[in-house]
Amino acid sequence: MTPFNSSLGHFLAKVLRRSLLSEEECQAILSLPARVEHVEARRDFVRLGDRNPHSCLIVDGLAGRFGQGQEGNRQISALHIPGDMVDLHSTVLPQARSALQALTPTTILKIPHAALRESAARYPAIAEAFWRECVVDAAVVSEWVVNIGGRNAGMRTAHLICEMAYRYRLGAICDQFVFAFPATQLHLADALGLTSVHVNRMLRTLDAQGFAKIRRGIVEVMDWNGLSEFAEFDPAYLELDIARRIALPPLCVTAKVLVEHDQG
Amino acid sequence: MTPFNSSLGHFLAKVLRRSLLSEEECQAILSLPARVEHVEARRDFVRLGDRNPHSCLIVDGLAGRFGQGQEGNRQISALHIPGDMVDLHSTVLPQARSALQALTPTTILKIPHAALRESAARYPAIAEAFWRECVVDAAVVSEWVVNIGGRNAGMRTAHLICEMAYRYRLGAICDQFVFAFPATQLHLADALGLTSVHVNRMLRTLDAQGFAKIRRGIVEVMDWNGLSEFAEFDPAYLELDIARRIALPPLCVTAKVLVEHDQG
DNA sequence: CGATGGCTTGAGAGGCTTCAATGCCGGTGG
DNA sequence: CCACCGGCATTGAAGCCTCTCAAGCCATCG
Structure with a gap:
């Protein structure tokens, strides 16, 4: 192969x-x-x-x-x-x-x-599957609008971490885990509609609260429940388990x- | 019929x-x-x-x-x-x-x-046409991310007015025109990630600059060129004329x- | 060892929000 | 016909969140 x-x-x-x-x-x-x-x-x-x-x-x-x-x-x-x-x-x-x-x-x-x-x-x-993939992508972008337009800097940052965690791990989440996410703080800033300076401060806050930290492209989630609640994260929009639900x-x-x- | x-x-x-x-x-x-x-x-x-x-x-x-x-x-x-x-x-x-x-x-x-x-x-x-419609919708949402995340309140507001003008008129734009857009300032605020108070101020600014005004659900564009340049509006993402371009x-x-x- | 790119931190400014009050308009009921 | 009422628009003042500017640090790499 x-x-x-x-x-x-x-x-x-x-x-x-x-x-x-x-x-x-x-x-x-x-x-x-x-x-x-x-x-x-x-x-x-x-x-x-x-x-x-x-x-x-x-x-x-x-x-x-x-x-x-x-x-x-x-x-x-x-x-x-x-x-x-x-x-x-x-x-x-x-x-x-x-x-x-x-x-x-x-x-x-x-x-x-x-x-x-x-x-x-x-x-x-x-x-149909291709069409559906496009629709799911659109749902993700739509959630970004909600995230950027409706949440403050701290929640925004946390929410993005949650989303990426969920996507990298295809939904297999436990309370503590680690995953590679090689975005710089500047990339995060561009994605969140913030400045890299402020992203930095938010990341330090999330760390101080014991939720998660990022070091050299490695995200370490220390308290998934706390993080996802703080971010108001609901993974439904990522649609990672429809086939099972359609059943x-x-x-x-x-x-x-x-x-x-x-x-x- | x-x-x-x-x-x-x-x-x-x-x-x-x-x-x-x-x-x-x-x-x-x-x-x-x-x-x-x-x-x-x-x-x-x-x-x-x-x-x-x-x-x-x-x-x-x-x-x-x-x-x-x-x-x-x-x-x-x-x-x-x-x-x-x-x-x-x-x-x-x-x-x-x-x-x-x-x-x-x-x-x-x-x-x-x-x-x-x-x-x-x-x-x-x-x-394919249905699939494409979904893709175009996604492109619009994607542009909203850019708008909300990347522009300040004044440009955001102007950009939304431009988009709605273009969509209501299916791209038939001249320098001055009027169209019905029955959203309240609270709706605009919810769409732009701002407060209605600030939307109000931005609308008054756009009016004072001679770009456009909204009164009772009627948008009056007084200077399309000025407005769309101020908003950095490029209608390409709305894809209102692809069929002609695909030709x-x-x-x-x-x-x-x-x-x-x-x-x- | 200097250069580079990314991260961290501080201080001050400003954009936007919050809170609050007033005005306007159309609809409704007496 | 008029008074009242509810939703929306408008305006002001104060404060906070986020940005801007600036400097210093740390790791990596040639």
């Missing part, structure tokens, strides 16, 4: 939490053609206005979506972690309305729109396929 | 600016089954967590999407005007993650998911159908 397919497996794993696919449909996703590319930190791999013939899947690293705005005061409107298809929407809307930048050295997989469209056309369930045919058939390819 | 279809025509008009559909596909949309419903001001017609079997199209009035948050400090994450299918995403993600509330007395059209899914299944172009087969065939039904 090539490394391509194991990355696609990571993507498929997320998709399968939200959509039920047959073994054949899973195979179709796993065998999508793709080209690996490495992007150094601070470089845009999608620029505003670009019309690329492919979507990008994050294999490794961290990427930010920068909304159309002035150069000064850059605002990040989404953060993308490994397994995220950052660009899936470009399949139906090719012209990029926001830039995508690697925040750390990042590996991406470029998947041709033609191939995505082909598998969507051939398997309606895949088309049509059982997930095990497709899960088998997934495991094979993850270990490959 | 029933009033149902003329409302669907308004929706179709927006869709056709972004997607190219055959005459038959337009017909399929126009003949979607639907039920009219009137919602009084301040009432939720979709509550958090609801699993409705239909999507809602705004026929008349104004609706707001309220993100999941505490009751105090309500944050609006989207505003929806006549012709908007506020709920299209619920076709693939039935459980509502945000409440929808009528801000003024509002008329909606409830369109069964079953019918939407059926037409999407039968006409792949319709599935595959000409639009005239479908446009004819549309006009017939709009006048019906």
Whole structure:
């Protein structure tokens, strides 16, 4: 199994939490053609206005979506972690309305729109799954509006930490844990609509309250209950367990396929 | 032609600016089954967590999407005007993650998911068009993040006015014009992440600068160039003219159908 | 060892909120 | 027809949250 397919497996794993696919449909996703590319930190791999013939899947690293705005005061409107298809929407809307930048050295997989469209056309369930992925992404952005518009700096920061924890760990949360999240305080500031100075102060507060701390790209959650309550965090919007809630045919058939390819 | 279809025509008009559909596909949309419903001001017609079997199209009035948050400090994450299918995403993600509330007395059209899914299944172009509508909605929300997180109160307010002007007039903008936008200053405050007191001051400033004023739900733009430059407004994200830019087969065939039904 | 990038901390300024009071307008009931 | 009432707009004053500016620190790396 090539490394391509194991990355696609990571993507498929997320998709399968939200959509039920047959073994054949899973195979179709796993065998999508793709080209690996490495992007150094601070470089845009999608620029505003670009019309690329492919979507990008994050294999490794961290990427930010920068909304159309002035150069000064850059605002990040989404953060993308490994397994995220950052660009899936470009399949139906090719012209990029926001830039995508690697925040750390990042590996991406470029998947041709033609191939995505082909598998969507051939398997309606895949088309629906892709559509649903876009809808979930939108729900996350929508929650960012609530977060930035409706909460103060401390809660905002805590909420973002909660979201990233939940996404990195695919919902597997206990009271204390650690995870890698290589964003700088400047990145956090751009994502939260704050200054890096103030983000710093909020992080020190969260640490002092015993909730969580960040050191060199490693987040250490010391009190998940306290943190998530303080942030008013409700993970429902991340929709990481819909397939189970929709509960049509059982997930095990497709899960088998997934495991094979993850270990490959 | 029933009033149902003329409302669907308004929706179709927006869709056709972004997607190219055959005459038959337009017909399929126009003949979607639907039920009219009137919602009084301040009432939720979709509550958090609801699993409705239909999507809602705004026929008349104004609706707001309220993100999941505490009751105090309500944050609006989207505003929806006549012709908007506020709920299209619920076709693939039935459980509502945000409440929808009528801000003024509002008329909606409830369109069964079953019918939407059926037409999407039968006409792949319709599935793609629906998917694209969701993606455009997401782009708008994304721009709200940039607006709220990255601009100060004055620019924020101006930017929202620009966006609503552009959406109400479907991009047909001249230097001076008037349009109805029945949001109160409290609604604007909830949408902008400000207090109504401060929104009021910003509106008075915009008026004093000769840009625009709002009186009793009527926006009067006195200097579009000044206003949109002040707000750093770039309408590209609203994607109101993609079909023309994509420019595959000409639009005239479908446009004819549309006009017939709009006048019906 | 200097250069670089990120983190930390302080002091002062200012943008926005909070609290509070008044005015305006349309709707309603006597 | 008029008085009252409720929701919204407007304005002022005080205070806090966050920004700005600035400096110093620490780790990493060539």
